[in-house]
Amino acid sequence: MPLHRDDLPDLMAFLAVAEERSFTRAAARLGTSQSALSHVIRRLEERMDMRLLTRTTRHVAPTDIGEQLLASLQPAFRGIEERLADLDALRAEPSGSIRINAPRWAAQRVIMPAATELMRDYPNLRIEVEVDQRLVDIVKDGFDAGVRLGEEVQQDMIAVRIGPDIRMVVAGSPTYFEAHGVPKDPHDLMDHLCNNLRFATLGGLYAWEFEKDGREVNVRVKGQFTSNDPEALIGAALGGVGLTCLPNDHLDEHLESGALVACLEDWCPPFLGYHLYYPSRRQALPAFQALTEKLRYRG
Numbered sequence: 001m002p003l004h005r006d007d008l009p010d011l012m013a014f015l016a017v018a019e020e021r022s023f024t025r026a027a028a029r030l031g032t033s034q035s036a037l038s039h040v041i042r043r044l045e046e047r048m049d050m051r052l053l054t055r056t057t058r059h060v061a062p063t064d065i066g067e068q069l070l071a072s073l074q075p076a077f078r079g080i081e082e083r084l085a086d087l088d089a090l091r092a093e094p095s096g097s098i099r100i101n102a103p104r105w106a107a108q109r110v111i112m113p114a115a116t117e118l119m120r121d122y123p124n125l126r127i128e129v130e131v132d133q134r135l136v137d138i139v140k141d142g143f144d145a146g147v148r149l150g151e152e153v154q155q156d157m158i159a160v161r162i163g164p165d166i167r168m169v170v171a172g173s174p175t176y177f178e179a180h181g182v183p184k185d186p187h188d189l190m191d192h193l194c195n196n197l198r199f200a201t202l203g204g205l206y207a208w209e210f211e212k213d214g215r216e217v218n219v220r221v222k223g224q225f226t227s228n229d230p231e232a233l234i235g236a237a238l239g240g241v242g243l244t245c246l247p248n249d250h251l252d253e254h255l256e257s258g259a260l261v262a263c264l265e266d267w268c269p270p271f272l273g274y275h276l277y278y279p280s281r282r283q284a285l286p287a288f289q290a291l292t293e294k295l296r297y298r299g
Contacts, residue, residue: 010044011073013037014052018062018070094287095124101138102147104131105230105250106274110162111147114294125287133199133228139279144288150272158280162295163273168209169251170268171260172243182263183243186210186217193242194221198228208245210267217267221245234260249273273297 016026017037027034045052052066062070102111107129115127130143138146149166153159170183176193183189189208197206205226207218223242227233230250237244238259244251254260276295278288 007044007047010040010047012077013040014044014066015070015073015077017041017053017060018066019074021060023060093124094118094122094285094290096285096287097126097128098145098287098291099128099130099143100145100147100276101130101132101136101141101143103133105247106147106163107131109249110274110295114291118290118294122287122290125290127291138277145276145278147274147276150275153275153277156279157277159275159277160292160295161273161297162276163249163297164299165270166247166249166273167268167270168245169248169255169262170208170243170245170264171251171255171262172237173240173259174261175240176237176242177261177263179240184264186219186264186267189219189221189243192221193223195223195233195236195242195244196221196226197230197233197245198226206245210264211269212267 013026013030016029017023020026020029023034023037027037030037041053050065051063052069054061054063054066100107100111111129115129119125119127135148135152136143136146138144147162150159150161170189180192183192186208194208198204199206205220207220210217210219221243225233225236225241227236230246233244233246234250234254236242238254243263248255251260251262255262276292
């Protein structure tokens with residue numbers, strides 16, 4: 001008669017008796033009574049229609065068939081116990097794999113410093129970061145989490161802030177401003193060379209967005225250079241080709257060094273910075289918790 005899933009507890013009972021060679025010791029090991037254990041073994045033998053144990057008043061031993069069953073059960077249950085121990089280890093210490101989708105700048109400047117530190121501390125932890133400027137469906141594409149600006153995170157996601165507020169900055173080189181002057185109003189940009197950012201997702205050009213005293217202004221700029229890569233746009237601005245509009249975290253080091261100069265700052269209010277987001281609070285494994293806490297912004 002074939003065995004079914006419901007027979008697993010009975011097989012565990014047989015395994016304990018066969019290994020202990022005693023109903024008394026096996027009952028203590030399983031936390032049950034000797035009589036209940038004896039009933040379980042009889043039930044198993046009846047279902048299988050074969051004698052598994054030889055019993056005397058002082059001795060219990062597997063029959064030949066019982067020995068064959070014991071030889072099959074021991075490695076199988078040992079494998080289950082080892083796997084359960086591995087799962088306990090997952091709960092006890094950060095290990096396993098985490099897949100994250102993030103735009104290049106956030107991956108390099110925010111994710112990687114935290115990820116490298118965690119991987120040094122926990123050798124069994126594996127982290128995969130896929131760099132993608134598109135706003136992907138992290139659930140559909142098999143990611144544990146994604147990184148995007150706060151305003152881009154969908155409302156049904158759990159979001160953890162991992163960076164400060166960001167604002168857009170219009171910047172150019174000192175030589176550019178010497179040659180072309182400094183715009184005082186967003187509409188002045190129509191008379192300037194501006195480097196266009198092409199969206200990776202839709203392929204359109206970014207309309208530069210401004211706001212002041214509740215007044216919003218979007219400007220479709222024109223210039224000699226267009227790219228979907230922020231680093232290339234920064235290079236154009238550093239080379240004096242035209243003005244570039246990017247988040248301040250891309251430009252801060254060049255502004256601090258004086259290689260670039262900002263303008264229209266009073267038209268560029270802050271907005272929510274980078275967030276780590278994921279579909280639910282089921283991400284409770286130590287590895288994910290450790291990464292989240294390492295990334296969490298506390299400024």
